[in-house]
Amino acid sequence: MGNHALLKQINKLLILKTILDNKMISRAKISRLVDLNKATVSNLTDELIKEGYIVEKGYGKSKGGRRPVLLQVNKDVGSIIGIDLGVDYIHVILSNFIGEIIFEEYVNIKMEEPKEKLLNLLFDMIEKAIDKAPPTPKGILGIGIGVPGIVEKESGIVLIAPNLKWKNVHLKSIIEQRFNLPVYIDNEANAGALGEKWFGEWGKVSDLIYLSVGIGLGAGIIIDNKLFRGAAGFAGEVGHTTINFQDDVCSCGNIGCLENFASERALLSVIKKLVKEGAEDRYISCENVDEITPSQIIQAAMDGSRICRMAVLEVAEKMAIGIANLVNIFNPEIVIVGNKASFFGDLFLEKLREVVNQKSFIAQFYDLKIEVSKLKDRAVVLGCIAMVISDMLSFPEYV
Ligand SMILES: [Zn+2]
Structure with a gap:
């Protein structure tokens, strides 16, 4: 992606995140909060509306003149799956586009289970979450996974997860091939930090x-x-x-x-x-x-x-x-x-x-x-939801 295109994606995500944080907000207020000019905000919000991620919803108070149109994130544009692959548990959630949980499953596992057994359980849990997804315009937007180890983010390879005894596991491609959905992987503590930043209040x-x-x-x-x-x-x-x-x-x-x-x-x-x-x-x-x-x-x-x-x-x-x-x-x-x-x-x-x-x-x-x-043991799974949203918009890690 060229610099210009990347900058545009960053700004788009920034606008989306601002709408998410403020629940209902006018274009003029977004422009003030993110320090972008009104024309840019207007163009990018139009694109986000066309893509289905945000909707116009009612009017704000007027300070004289026309009442401003308020924007809201379209929470039902699609669903997201977040997974916390713990050392002795697997925690899966299915959420809507604003991180509201639709379905949740937490399974305790024995330590040091063989990799194949763990992966099969993970497949079953993902399948179950997919089955619970309500019909939405974009369906399942992606799967985010937090892993207790060192992860190469681009390739999605778990280089090492000492407590799982995993080495060089191509987790992203394994899950992508199985479910034919975009998969994003990160270290679980990074996902937790993201979860706190986005949803921790x-x-x-x-x-x-x-x-x-x-x-x-x-x-x-x-x-x-x-x-x-x-x-x-x-x-x-x-x-x-x-x-x-x-x-x-x-x-x-x-x-x-x-x-x-x-x-x-x-x-x-x-x-x-x-x-x-x-x-x-x-x-x-x-x-x-x-x-x-x-x-x-x-x-x-x-x-x-x-x-x-x-x-x-x-x-x-x-x-x-x-x-x-x-x-x-x-x-x-x-x-x-x-x-x-x-x-x-x-x-x-x-x-x-x-x-x-x-x-x-x-x-x-x-x-x-x-x-x-305050998210208790949900910081990582919610962070995985945030990871999918931000990675989907092509600029990982921006919070
Ligand atoms: Zn050590």
């Missing part, structure tokens, strides 16, 4: 870090309204930053990675360590420690288990060290912890805030917000 935030806490730990970093990808597109692997020199080997092959201390997996290993050292209470002992799940640990911590509380606080403290490092480097307005950490509770969040503020050199000098995702 944080107001006008231009610099945010989304931390996806599950079996592993990853970050999606948005700087100046744009996903920060780095030279090769692999930035944000905070889970594999080294914070210890003498720990077990991580799934990535290195020693002492943060995600071994700050993730769901870490929560389980801290509990095991405490029980092994002789700790027990009426919630946890050597009898049940091997079967306990992260969500049961969180629940027990809330119900009064001293040991589970200690484990939650320990994981929060280590995660806070990782966050403090990120804050020092990127100076974000807000850090949002999401995915499974959205359910870790107030105890966890309070400890996180306390330690980040203590450890981050710069946090004391500005109003840093550390929050739990």
